[in-house]
Amino acid sequence: MADLSTADGSTVIATRALTKRYRGGQLAVDGLDLDVPAGSIFGFLGPNGSGKTTTIRMLMGLIQPTSGTARVLGHPVPRAVRTVLPEVGALIEGPALYGFLSGRDNLLRYDAADPVADPRTRRARVAAALDRVGLTAAAGKRAKAYSLGMKQRLGLASALLQPRRLLVLDEPTNGLDPQGMREIRALVRELASDGTTVFLSSHLLDEIEQVCTHAAVMARGRLITQGPVASLVSGLRGRLTVTTPDPGDAARILKEQGVTDIMVTGDQVTGDPPESELAELNAALVSAGVRVRGFGLEQPSLEDAYVALTGEGFDVAG
Structure with a gap:
């Protein structure tokens, strides 16, 4: 002890x-x-x-x-x-x-x-x-x-x-x-x-x-x-967000590139990126003719860390 x-x-x-x-x-x-x-x-x-x-x-x-x-x-x-x-x-x-x-x-x-x-x-x-x-x-x-x-x-x-x-x-x-x-x-x-x-x-x-x-x-x-x-969230990778007038095509290309948990909301497509370089994802979108107006990785939060650690949302009974 x-x-x-x-x-x-x-x-x-x-x-x-x-x-x-x-x-x-x-x-x-x-x-x-x-x-x-x-x-x-x-x-x-x-x-x-x-x-x-x-x-x-x-x-x-x-x-x-x-x-x-x-x-x-x-x-x-x-x-x-x-x-x-x-x-x-x-x-x-x-x-x-x-x-x-x-x-x-x-x-x-x-x-x-x-x-x-x-x-x-x-x-x-x-x-x-x-x-x-x-x-x-x-x-x-x-x-x-x-x-x-x-x-x-x-x-x-x-x-x-x-x-x-x-x-x-x-x-x-x-x-x-x-x-x-x-x-x-x-x-x-x-x-x-x-x-x-x-x-x-x-x-x-x-x-x-x-x-x-x-x-x-x-x-x-x-x-x-x-x-x-800082260390509680340092092991997490943030969520990818792409802003584009072509969300359907963007979602398809991102899925082909290994992005998971893809969600489309208006002109924004979000998902969990693979371990590959983000520049490669952006290049794949542009090569496929997707008009990319915004591309970035959101910084993970404590809420993301909590969900990753427990597998459940934060507002739970216990």
């Missing part, structure tokens, strides 16, 4: 054979070996029901694993959770808020419950956290009047009240509009540039692809793959 030590600071989360089985036999997490590099923005990716939140709850000491081991910031959890949690900011399954209190007063109460928080700087830190998530103008409004997106922002602000070595975010853009999602992505990048490792769980492939440096892919409770985001 690999060493779980993080004495050199290179890994902030490490699990080995981490497993959670609920009563009734439901296997939520199955033998998870996870390594989260320090300083990374690590995307924990998988459809709803794939075991992401259960894993996070075990890492934060909220539930006991059935078997296996985990270390966070070099310490075993849940045994050393009291040592670990002061250095971790977390937003898990949405924020728990006092609806009758204002956003500002919710944060003041959160901070007062933190045994390591300095009460002398409390109001200044609350104001700074509200400003970072764009809630200064709504700080005096009762939390029960907040929209879902505003509640998500307030929960994120609670995780930012103190400097943290690790920030754990479970679906942080849930309920946010596109502008709010962009702002949260920018904030995550800013935090990472300041030295915080960000562990970000999401079922949104596009979100992970835009912001994360590393990712792990979960499906049905099992880890499918993990590593730098």
